[in-house]
Amino acid sequence: MTAAGENGFWLYDLKVETVLDGRTPVCRHVEGESFRVEGEALVFEAGQRVSMYALAALLPLLPAKQRATDAHDWMTTDAEIACPDPHCGGRFRVTRQGRRWFGHAETTGLPEARATPYWQKEGGE
Incomplete structure (x- = not known):
């Protein structure tokens, strides 16, 4: 709850790089390309792909990475997700950044x- 008593929850903003x-890499992976996750939105800067x-492969894991987890949970400690092609060397590093409050209503x-x-x-965007 916020100080005003509103029910809600915190989500981490994420950077996926x-x-x-x-x-x-076998697939089109360029070192350093990235996007952000802010609430439910995927945010790409110009030219990022x-x-x-x-x-x-990433999408099912991102909502879990946004939420608070136990310090010893693998969702907290493991930061890289492999490309789904077993022959590809690409990885995606997911970093928790700031947090945002979302009211239930x-x-x-x-x-x-x-x-x-x-x-x-x-100010919502």
Whole structure:
């Protein structure tokens, strides 16, 4: 709960960066290319790209990486996710950055609990 008593939750912002560390990629992986995860949004800077096959492997893990986990949980300690091609050396380093507060009423689909969506509120983007 926030100080005002609103129910909600914290999510980490994430940076997902391509790392090769000397490994040879088979897929289109360029060392240093990256994107951010802010709430539910994937944010790409101009010119940054990621393989849709690699993204398909990353997507199920990103919501878990956004949430607080035990210090000894592998989701906390393991930062790299491999490209799904077993012959590819590409890896994606997921780094937790700042945290954002999301009010339940701003994110729920339940009609009786809804408020203005977080992304429509002033300063929400």
